[in-house]
Amino acid sequence: MTNIAVILSGCGHLDGAEIRESVLALTALDKAGAKVSIFAPDAEQHHVVNHLTGEETGESRNIIIEAARIARGKIAPLSELNVADFDALVMPGGFGAAKNFSDLAFKGGDCTINPAVKTIITGFFSAGKPIGAICIAPAIVVAALKGKATPTVTIGDDEDGLIKALGGTHQSCKTEQCVIDKEHKIVTTSAYMQDDARVYDVFLGIDRLVQAVMNLTK
Amino acid sequence: MTNIAVILSGCGHLDGAEIRESVLALTALDKAGAKVSIFAPDAEQHHVVNHLTGEETGESRNIIIEAARIARGKIAPLSELNVADFDALVMPGGFGAAKNFSDLAFKGGDCTINPAVKTIITGFFSAGKPIGAICIAPAIVVAALKGKATPTVTIGDDEDGLIKALGGTHQSCKTEQCVIDKEHKIVTTSAYMQDDARVYDVFLGIDRLVQAVMNLTK
Numbered sequence: 001m002t003n004i005a006v007i008l009s010g011c012g013h014l015d016g017a018e019i020r021e022s023v024l025a026l027t028a029l030d031k032a033g034a035k036v037s038i039f040a041p042d043a044e045q046h047h048v049v050n051h052l053t054g055e056e057t058g059e060s061r062n063i064i065i066e067a068a069r070i071a072r073g074k075i076a077p078l079s080e081l082n083v084a085d086f087d088a089l090v091m092p093g094g095f096g097a098a099k100n101f102s103d104l105a106f107k108g109g110d111c112t113i114n115p116a117v118k119t120i121i122t123g124f125f126s127a128g129k130p131i132g133a134i135c136i137a138p139a140i141v142v143a144a145l146k147g148k149a150t151p152t153v154t155i156g157d158d159e160d161g162l163i164k165a166l167g168g169t170h171q172s173c174k175t176e177q178c179v180i181d182k183e184h185k186i187v188t189t190s191a192y193m194q195d196d197a198r199v200y201d202v203f204l205g206i207d208r209l210v211q212a213v214m215n216l217t218k
Numbered sequence: 219m220t221n222i223a224v225i226l227s228g229c230g231h232l233d234g235a236e237i238r239e240s241v242l243a244l245t246a247l248d249k250a251g252a253k254v255s256i257f258a259p260d261a262e263q264h265h266v267v268n269h270l271t272g273e274e275t276g277e278s279r280n281i282i283i284e285a286a287r288i289a290r291g292k293i294a295p296l297s298e299l300n301v302a303d304f305d306a307l308v309m310p311g312g313f314g315a316a317k318n319f320s321d322l323a324f325k326g327g328d329c330t331i332n333p334a335v336k337t338i339i340t341g342f343f344s345a346g347k348p349i350g351a352i353c354i355a356p357a358i359v360v361a362a363l364k365g366k367a368t369p370t371v372t373i374g375d376d377e378d379g380l381i382k383a384l385g386g387t388h389q390s391c392k393t394e395q396c397v398i399d400k401e402h403k404i405v406t407t408s409a410y411m412q413d414d415a416r417v418y419d420v421f422l423g424i425d426r427l428v429q430a431v432m433n434l435t436k
Binding site for chain 2: 011012013019020023024026027030031050051052054064065066068069070071072073075192198199200203
C-alpha cells in the first residue's frame with residue numbers, strides 16, 4: 001500500500017487550508033487506493049478571517065484544532081511526521097500555506113518558510129519521494145528547495161513572476177490539468193489560484209495530480 | 219439550467235455541516251451541470267466543539283460565517299432562500315443538522331425542527347420539487363414532513379428506529395449507494411453516518427444522489 005502524508009494549514013481558504021482542495025485531495029487519494037495520514041502544526045494561526053466579510057476577527061485559533069474539522073479528528077502534530085514512513089507528500093493550498101506555513105502572503109519572493117515545513121519538504125525531496133502541491137503550495141515547495149533545485153511548477157498563470165522570484169520555473173496550466181516535473185518528482189495544479197474556478201475542474205486537476213504522484217512513487 | 223439550493227449548518231461535523239459531504243455535494247452538483255446557491259442561518263451555532271478532542275470549547279461562532287469557509291464567501295442568509303427560485307434542495311449532514319437546524323441530537327424522535335428550515339423543506343415538498351438529504355439530514359426531512367407524508371429514506375442502518383419514530387420508513391443502504399423515493403421525490407444517502415466510511419465511497423453515494431435529484435427535476 002502507498003502511504004501518503006497530507007499536511008494542512010488550518011480550515012478555510014483565507015486563514016488556513018483551502019477546504020475544497022483538502023477534501024478533494026483526500027477523495028482522489030482514497031480513489032487511487034492510497035493510505036493517508038494527515039498532519040498539521042500544533043500552533044496558533046497567523047490570524048482568523050471572517051470568510052463572509054473577508055475581515056480579520058481578532059480571535060485566535062489553533063491550526064491543528066481547526067484542521068481537525070477537515071480530518072474528522074484523525075490528525076497528528078506536524079512534529080510527528082517522519083518522512084521515512086511515507087512514499088509521498090501532498091500539500092493542499094489556501095492562504096494558510098502563505099500565512100501559517102510561511103510569510104509568503106506578506107513578503108512574496110523574499111519569504112521565509114516555517115522551519116518544520118521546510119525540513120519536511122526537503123526531506124521528501126532529498127529522499128527522492130514525490131511531492132504534490134496544490135494552488136499556492138507550489139510556491140512554498142519552490143521556496144523551500146531554493147539553492148537545491150529549480151523545479152518547474154504551476155500556480156495557473158504567474159503574471160507577477162512569483163515562482164521565478166522564489167527560484168523556480170513557471171509553466172501555465174488550466175485548472176483541470178496538472179504539471180508534472182518528472183526530474184524533481186514535483187506535481188502541481190492551480191486549483192483555486194483562479195478564484196472563480198469551477199469546483200469540478202478543481203477536482204479533475206487534483207485527481208490528475210494524485211494519479212501522477214502515485215505513479216512517481218513506483 | 220437547473221438551479222439548486224444547498225443549505226449548510228456550519229463548518230465541521232461535530233458542531234456544523236459535515237465538511238466533506240458539503241464539498242462533495244458541491245462537486246457532484248457542478249459535475250452534473252447544476253447552478254448552485256448556498257444558504258445558511260445567520261444565527262449562533264448551538265455550541266463549538268474542538269474537533270481534535272471532541273470537547274466543547276465555550277466559544278461562540280455564527281453559522282453563516284463558519285459555513286462561508288466552505289462556500290468561499292458565496293453564501294446568503296437562509297431567510298433569503300425563495301423556494302420559487304429553485305428546482306431542488308440539497309442538504310449535507312453533520313451534527314449541525316441535528317444541533318443547529320433542529321434539536322434532534324438532544325431529543326431524538328421528539329425533536330423540533332427550526333421553523334425556517336421546516337418552512338423551506340415543506341416548501342420544496344409541497345411544490346413537487348425534489349430534496350436530496352445526506353447523512354443525518356434525512357431525519358430532519360422526515361421530521362419536517364411529519365403529518366404530511368411518510369417518505370422512505372436511509373441513514374445507513376437505523377438500529378435505533380429513529381426514522382420510524384420521526385414518522386418515516388427506513389431502508390438500509392450502503393455508503394456508495396442512495397435511496398430514491400420517487401413518490402415523494404426524496405433522495406437520501408448515508409455518507410458519514412458510518413463514522414469510518416471511506417471518503418471515495420461517500421463521494422460515490424453523493425454523486426448518485428445528485429444525479430437522481432437532477433433527474434427528478436425533469
